[in-house]
Amino acid sequence: MRENWSVEEIVGRFKDRGMRMTPQRMEVLRLLTEMSHPTAEQLFEKVHARFPFVSQATIYNTLRALKEIGVVAELAGGGQRVLHYEMASGERCHFTCRSCGQIRDVETDEPPIAKDLPKLHGSYRIEDYRLELFGVCPECAEGT
Amino acid sequence: MRENWSVEEIVGRFKDRGMRMTPQRMEVLRLLTEMSHPTAEQLFEKVHARFPFVSQATIYNTLRALKEIGVVAELAGGGQRVLHYEMASGERCHFTCRSCGQIRDVETDEPPIAKDLPKLHGSYRIEDYRLELFGVCPECAEGT
DNA sequence: CTATATGCAAAGTTTTTGCAGCGAA
DNA sequence: TTCGCTGCAAAAACTTTGCATATAG
Numbered sequence: 001m002r003e004n005w006s007v008e009e010i011v012g013r014f015k016d017r018g019m020r021m022t023p024q025r026m027e028v029l030r031l032l033t034e035m036s037h038p039t040a041e042q043l044f045e046k047v048h049a050r051f052p053f054v055s056q057a058t059i060y061n062t063l064r065a066l067k068e069i070g071v072v073a074e075l076a077g078g079g080q081r082v083l084h085y086e087m088a089s090g091e092r093c094h095f096t097c098r099s100c101g102q103i104r105d106v107e108t109d110e111p112p113i114a115k116d117l118p119k120l121h122g123s124y125r126i127e128d129y130r131l132e133l134f135g136v137c138p139e140c141a142e143g144t
Numbered sequence: 145m146r147e148n149w150s151v152e153e154i155v156g157r158f159k160d161r162g163m164r165m166t167p168q169r170m171e172v173l174r175l176l177t178e179m180s181h182p183t184a185e186q187l188f189e190k191v192h193a194r195f196p197f198v199s200q201a202t203i204y205n206t207l208r209a210l211k212e213i214g215v216v217a218e219l220a221g222g223g224q225r226v227l228h229y230e231m232a233s234g235e236r237c238h239f240t241c242r243s244c245g246q247i248r249d250v251e252t253d254e255p256p257i258a259k260d261l262p263k264l265h266g267s268y269r270i271e272d273y274r275l276e277l278f279g280v281c282p283e284c285a286e287g288t
Numbered sequence: 289c290t291a292t293a294t295g296c297a298a299a300g301t302t303t304t305t306g307c308a309g310c311g312a313a
Numbered sequence: 314t315t316c317g318c319t320g321c322a323a324a325a326a327c328t329t330t331g332c333a334t335a336t337a338g
Contacts, residue, residue: 018291018292019292019293020291020292020293020336020337020338022292022293022294022336022337024293024294025293039327040327040328041326041327053294053295054294054295055294055295055296055297056295056296056327056328057294057295057296057297057328057329057330058293058294058295060327060328060329061293061294061329062293064329065293076220076221076224076225077220077221077274077276080220081220081225081227081302081303081326081327082326082327083225083327083328095268095270098271123282123285124239124277124279124280124281124282125279125280125285126239126277126278126279127242127278127279127280128277128278128279129275129276129277129278130221130275130276130278131273131274131275131276132221132273132274132275132276133268133270133272133273134270134271134272134273134274135268135269135270135271135272136268136269136271137268138267138268141267141269162316162317163317163318164311164312164313164317164318166312166317166318166319168318168319169318183302184302184303185301185302197319197320198319198320199319199320199321199322200302200303200320200321201303201304201305201319201320201321201322202318202319202320204302204303204304205304205318205319206318208304209318225301225302225327225328226301226302227302227303
């Protein structure tokens with residue numbers, strides 16, 4: 001999967017589906033590369049700070065649109081009931097700090113379970129996975 | 145971790161925290177062993193069918209209480225925005241069917257990543273993990 | 289012109305809270 | 314008689330929808 005997305009590529013994906021790039025969508029994309037796994041609400045706050053006329057609905061619509069074209073991914077894990085978003089980098093492993101709640105991508109040279117999947121489940125067709133790690137991040141460990 | 149829980153044990157855990165076992169909580173526990181990864185709402189429907197006076201709030205309170213004493217676990221994965229619940233069997237791997245949405249425990253002889261965790265993340269203290277698998281279950285694969 | 293996006297507000301879902309009363313220790 | 318649990322209803326948190334307008338192609 002991808003690590004970085006070019007604007008042209010994203011615009012292309014939109015066009016393929018008869019959808020358009022807009023300033024609102026650009027801003028959401030920009031923020032997604034700057035922020036670490038923001039929620040829809042966090043994105044709304046940031047966008048709204050710069051463009052006060054932008055509405056919540058647009059944020060949610062935008063996120064749904066970006067999800068549909070495969071450019072952003074939704075994170076549901078972490079015991080949180082709020083959804084977090086990120087650029088779809090193909091990272092399937094995340095670490096959530098139980099103390100401060102921050103989420104970080106975990107880079108694994110080789111997806112640790114990917115190679116075991118086929119033999120694990122005969123009749124089940126496994127198409128994807130997500131690995132969520134929980135614990136304490138260095139900053140919080142130090143603080144205690 | 146545990147595979148089966150005795151009522152005495154659960155009552156004991158409640159008592160340790162000054163909490164009580166109640167008929168409502170018993171019923172929720174019973175349903176959790178019968179149903180496969182129900183949501184709070186599904187549990188409410190079932191409980192309400194037998195005991196029409198039981199309220200939603202009690203279901204949620206009960207689930208929170210059971211979660212606190214470590215007897216039930218909450219599943220947030222699957223892109224669903226609804227939480228699912230199960231007896232805390234210690235199973236950390238689940239399969240979600242993308243077609244019918246059913247969730248199944250996946251028994252792994254040996255947690256596939258557990259052994260790799262320590263070396264993966266030097267300064268991060270990993271205390272637990274959850275592995276979510278996505279794909280198509282045999283029933284749905286046959287149907288298509 | 290036509291179809292897609294937007295803003296606004298309102299409604300929808302899922303979960304939590306406040307409070308008075310009840311019941312177990 | 315104290316403290317936790319319950320039901321009820323209302324609120325909160327998060328997300329989606331309906332509709333009229335605006336705007337790109």
